[in-house]
Amino acid sequence: MTADPLPPGSTIGILGGGQLGRMLAMAAARLGLRTHVYCPDPDSPAFDVAAARTVAAYTDETALTAFAAGCDAVTFEFENVPARTVEVLSARLPTRPGARSLAVCQDRLEEKRLCAALGIATADWLPVDDAEGARAAAATLARPAILKTRRLGYDGKGQACVDGPEAAEDAFAAIGGAVSVLEARVPFACEVSVIGVRAADGAFAAYDVTENEHEAGILRTSRVPARIGEETAAAARAIARRIADALGHVGVLGVEMFVLREGNCESLLVNEIAPRVHNTGHWTIEACPASQFEAHVRAVAGWPLPSTRRVADARMTNLIGADAEAWAELAAEPGAALHLYGKREARPGRKMGHVTRLGPTADPTRPLTVGEVDSA
Amino acid sequence: MTADPLPPGSTIGILGGGQLGRMLAMAAARLGLRTHVYCPDPDSPAFDVAAARTVAAYTDETALTAFAAGCDAVTFEFENVPARTVEVLSARLPTRPGARSLAVCQDRLEEKRLCAALGIATADWLPVDDAEGARAAAATLARPAILKTRRLGYDGKGQACVDGPEAAEDAFAAIGGAVSVLEARVPFACEVSVIGVRAADGAFAAYDVTENEHEAGILRTSRVPARIGEETAAAARAIARRIADALGHVGVLGVEMFVLREGNCESLLVNEIAPRVHNTGHWTIEACPASQFEAHVRAVAGWPLPSTRRVADARMTNLIGADAEAWAELAAEPGAALHLYGKREARPGRKMGHVTRLGPTADPTRPLTVGEVDSA
Known part of the structure; x- marks a missing residue:
């Protein structure tokens, strides 16, 4: 897969037009690379910063073929890309990450199996194919457990609590009777993630481990440094690298873990693998010489990986739904870096933007307070 | 001129499609604002990151009217906008900066007169309208002097050295016989600039004073902090504010000065005033919580001005003409922030990109060396 880097002026195709595609497109533009965004939704936020746009279904092979003809490499802002779509594209031009990264990471069961094969710990789990299987799994695993669909879950969607076998069948119905995985709940001290990037030649770099807080299944804040030991942080980065290597991954990946x-x-314990730029890495835009978006674009284009060094403490807060109505106050907060995604409609639970606040680097164990800004 | 801020989702029109327009468009996108770029050149770099594009002459009133109808405010990436163009636009929507900023700053003589009226020192100067006037001015001013066209000079173009009255007529011919200004050359210790931003309500903020080096009339490097005294730096910022106030300026302006x-x-001594984002302010992208581009967009949109605080020392180097061929080596330099403008053709003297290197903040008097990177 190692090849000459794509020169400035080349076009990177991006499948998916949300905020991740939008920030990828801007990072590519900074490096003199053009982007072509492909998304079925004509109101996609990424279209506003892309040199070229295709509005078509992900399964439209005519549109995909034309798209491929106008690009020098293709990447994805999301993992739930139909296998046939990847096949059509990868027959025509480099697709980074490749089919294996997408196939594994769009299926929770495949993720668990990959971790098991690598000897990487996860919460206890059992596959669930039907209601009866859900009951049997719930009888085996410690309670409480959580039933998660194998495919298409995000932001807490496709999940149901299971407090013992008698509740398992209802939970299975609640998630639509989809093939799924039952996972034991773990009493974690905190949730962290590693944003790593792997080049086609196997080079790897990781940003500092991020500590994350979720609300109602949706990421609320990410902070660096994570309040974990240095050895734990090193182990987390090593896990991300082993996963990236095993996938032959090219580009950024985010690995969520419980501590x-x-x-x-x-x-x-590894919780989830995202073969793409990740919400918990948005703080890298302000706190690092090169963001996760630039790191991904570089890997896709075959450029050298950037420095992933962090130059400030940071706390990123998602603006979800009506949160973004406070844009004027956030814009007036000195030193708060406000990002709005240009989405026209603020539905509940929809990520509308985020704000990153930088803090001092001097004491990495010092907690940041919400009101603390502009003091780097 | 004070009005409600433009809400996210509003469209800012940008006249001019070069690298300044490109970086303005990206800054606007970060804040959830759309951009519509207007430029006669179909290959304009800013088109690649704009939500909407118009390819038309700046004097095409039909195109200007349609453009204005699709925007909520208009700004400019260059000052040489025809007066009639500004008139057409400003009759239809807020144009920021306004006609006065553009009129004064597109005419070197008007700039000198403004400084004189404000009691702000410049090098000695005399207006030159014809060859005879050039000779007379050269006989009056100290030698050597430099003849500069009143209009349309940039990057050292439209300038000629004048070493006494006998050389003046040739110099006048060399600059095309255009109305011009003869300026005494001054034995400056260094060149600096102030990037300031003024809001419609008169609020003003300035970034740290930048020290600049030119080669063959083109900016080569900018560094902060400038190696000048604190009182000088404060005086420089105060000069920029007085000029901005006198112009009723809205947006960023760059004031170049000799020390x-x-x-x-x-x-x-004030040398030149640019009523726009400025090449000597590119370092603000990496070294400040909000860049000059964001500061300008905020002023244009009526948002609060951002913090202009600097969090790292920085050195920006322009990539001119063939310099950009070194993109692969620059991309491999850890911590060097590489910006390429997406221009298709690398003509000599053409600004193709820039690279910003950050250094330690601890000692503001410590010189940065060219090879020093990634040590913030």
């Missing part, structure tokens, strides 16, 4: 703590001892 | 030094005593 368990007993006394002074911390351990990690 | 004269005699012993411990420094003084300032």
